[in-house]
Amino acid sequence: MSTPRSFPVFAVVFAVAWSVAYVICVEKNYALFTYHPALYEWGLGVQKAKDGPAMYWFGWMATSGLFAGAVALAACWLPESLTRRLWSGWSWAVPVAVMLLFCYLLRGYFLR
Amino acid sequence: MFTVLLIVHGLLAVALLGAITHQTVSVWSPARKPAGSFIGRFRSVPATSYANAIVVLYLATALLGAIVYTEYRVVVRVVLEQLDMWKTNGVFELKEHFAALGLGVLPAYWYYWRTPLLGEHARTRAVLTSILAFVVWWNFLVGHVLNNVRGFGS
Numbered sequence A: 001m002s003t004p005r006s007f008p009v010f011a012v013v014f015a016v017a018w019s020v021a022y023v024i025c026v027e028k029n030y031a032l033f034t035y036h037p038a039l040y041e042w043g044l045g046v047q048k049a050k051d052g053p054a055m056y057w058f059g060w061m062a063t064s065g066l067f068a069g070a071v072a073l074a075a076c077w078l079p080e081s082l083t084r085r086l087w088s089g090w091s092w093a094v095p096v097a098v099m100l101l102f103c104y105l106l107r108g109y110f111l112r
Numbered sequence B: 001m002f003t004v005l006l007i008v009h010g011l012l013a014v015a016l017l018g019a020i021t022h023q024t025v026s027v028w029s030p031a032r033k034p035a036g037s038f039i040g041r042f043r044s045v046p047a048t049s050y051a052n053a054i055v056v057l058y059l060a061t062a063l064l065g066a067i068v069y070t071e072y073r074v075v076v077r078v079v080l081e082q083l084d085m086w087k088t089n090g091v092f093e094l095k096e097h098f099a100a101l102g103l104g105v106l107p108a109y110w111y112y113w114r115t116p117l118l119g120e121h122a123r124t125r126a127v128l129t130s131i132l133a134f135v136v137w138w139n140f141l142v143g144h145v146l147n148n149v150r151g152f153g154s
Helices: A007-028 A057-076 A090-105 B002-028 B038-043 B047-075 B077-082 B086-112 B119-150
Strands: A033-036 A041-044
Touching: A007 A057, A007 A090, A007 B086, A033 A057, A057 B047, A057 B086, A090 B086, A090 B119, B002 B038, B002 B047, B002 B119, B047 B077, B047 B086, B047 B119, B077 B086, B077 B119, B086 B119
Parallel strands: none
Antiparallel strands: A033 A041
């Protein structure tokens, strides 16, 4: 199966944009939608917990996916002279940094 | 129904764990000659042929995990909070975030495992595989421990 010539640009930029967008969405609670598991109800945007907890994880991923998809598609339109110099290592360096950042952000769970 | 989904989720995770571990070992320590020992055969698998299966298994495992997560949020997590089991909740928080970050690297992982493999991307390929291996191992072990903490079917 052949892939478009710009696919490596899309893949690298998507990995970077997804990771950065996801940690921002979690920290700022930018959820595209909310799920209320006790009620089996979906709601648009960030909603407060109703009868039971509210889940934002799906909404964070949806927001991150839309953002990362848009940024990665936009990067595919950049001239090849610019994208040729894109380091493939960004596709792992940024996600690893964000994983370490999550360990730091969640340290409260382990220091109680 | 959630019990069935949890079991299927676990079985898919086992298959994913095996595939990604084979690939990770073979990418960091490829066999240079015909393997005779168990370890040698373990690392001499054709790593390229695992990539598509790993992407499909990761997506399927994550999808089932996301469905099961809704039940976990109501039935398990609330109890863990009431019992002040903060470390247990913390490792699960990491599990959900690592799983999400793993989804984001899948396109790059898939692309850099496409044949013919380019030598200039060997390190990127190896590290992306290792990230996924770490995420899969972490999530498998945390899921297993959490299942034991709450008790199956309780």
